[in-house]
Amino acid sequence: MNYWLVKSEPDDFSLKDLEALGSDGEGWNGVRNYQARNFMRDDMALGDLVLFYHSSCKQVGVVGIAKVVKTAYPDPSQFDPDSKYFDSKATVDTPRWFQVDIAFERALRRVPLSAMKANAKLAGLALIKASRLSVMPVSTEHFAEILKMGEVT
Incomplete structure (x- = not known):
């Protein structure tokens, strides 16, 4: 299993919007960065979190x-x-852009970017290094640490 981070502006599409769509989820469309597109096209797999x-x-x-x-x-x-x-x-025969569908799993207590930057265990997190990318991989260790930070107690 791989782990990822996707960014969305909540005024355009929030976690609550995704939750409202149920188990079918939503196509993660509109990504117009080649690196983010390649992650979705080549690396994201069914069941990835x-x-x-x-x-x-x-x-x-x-x-x-x-x-x-x-x-x-x-x-x-x-x-x-x-x-x-x-x-x-782009043409139907030669599309340039791809998307995956994602569905809501669960909410977390918000983990602010400032808290992630302050956490030494997240020092190599792509979000901190390449903050402009809208789709990025997350290591197993970083995913677990962010999850720990966002658990509702």
């Missing part, structure tokens, strides 16, 4: 856990000229 991170808000941090429920397939928004994620270079 995902830290759900609220970004671009007053209280940034990990707020819950999701699970990959469908592996990579072409992101349909790239073909829709009315979508803000439209890509005129």
